[in-house]
Amino acid sequence: MAKVESSSENMMHDSEEPVKTRILLAACGSVAAMKFESLCRSFSEWAEVRAVATKSSLHFLDKASLPRDVTLYTDDDEWSSWKKIGDRVLHIELRKWADIMVIAPLSANTLAKIAGGLCDNLLTCIVRAWDYSKPLYVAPAMNTFMWNNPLTKRHLEAISELGITLIPSITKRLACGDYGNGAMAEPSVIFTTVRLAYKPSPANGSG
Ligand SMILES: Cc1cc2nc3c(=O)[nH]c(=O)nc-3n(C[C@H](O)[C@H](O)[C@H](O)COP(=O)(O)O)c2cc1C
Numbered sequence: 225m226a227k228v229e230s231s232s233e234n235m236m237h238d239s240e241e242p243v244k245t246r247i248l249l250a251a252c253g254s255v256a257a258m259k260f261e262s263l264c265r266s267f268s269e270w271a272e273v274r275a276v277a278t279k280s281s282l283h284f285l286d287k288a289s290l291p292r293d294v295t296l297y298t299d300d301d302e303w304s305s306w307k308k309i310g311d312r313v314l315h316i317e318l319r320k321w322a323d324i325m326v327i328a329p330l331s332a333n334t335l336a337k338i339a340g341g342l343c344d345n346l347l348t349c350i351v352r353a354w355d356y357s358k359p360l361y362v363a364p365a366m367n368t369f370m371w372n373n374p375l376t377k378r379h380l381e382a383i384s385e386l387g388i389t390l391i392p393s394i395t396k397r398l399a400c401g402d403y404g405n406g407a408m409a410e411p412s413v414i415f416t417t418v419r420l421a422y423k424p425s426p427a428n429g430s431g
Pocket of ligand 1 (some may be wrong): 334
């Protein structure tokens, strides 16, 4: 696992060259995680990318297919990188490192956990520690029956109040064969939404 080298407060190299925007991409356990590789490729052409995967998402995404310069962190890294008091805590380091976080796909499970403040894995610990002066986007993906459940609306309202930006799901034929809303927005739409909205502060480079 690559070390998380410095915090986002230290945004210039020694040469005073502006550093690239730092994007933390995260995937949950949805079939849409098969598109995570494409998302990583789009973002890594613009920004420095680190990735976080939940345990369930690893059933759908192929670690080996991710761009070579994208480090993927899992729950195992959280614990293997911490041995004693004084060691860095991975979820806090990644929270400091990132300028932007994008969770795509966001599962119903992780949506509910974020809405309720639960933090029992690397991804949700980062979100629970998030600094809401920095953008955090979510692109939900779930079956229409889950999407239409009243809990989804309740949880989306709760995360909106926190300052999390929704990249809306779309209506189409889902992987399971059902037709309806709940599919993840296309990776190109997710990338464009984040890229166009990002306004770098004067301290953090060209954007
Ligand atoms: C084949 C399969 C596909 C699934 N697709 C989705 C999905 O699209 N959206 C969703 O919210 N959950 C989906 N699930 C259920 C989640 O994987 C499950 O709730 C899991 O606990 C999510 O964990 P995570 O939020 O930590 O990633 C799927 C499960 C299976 C077995």
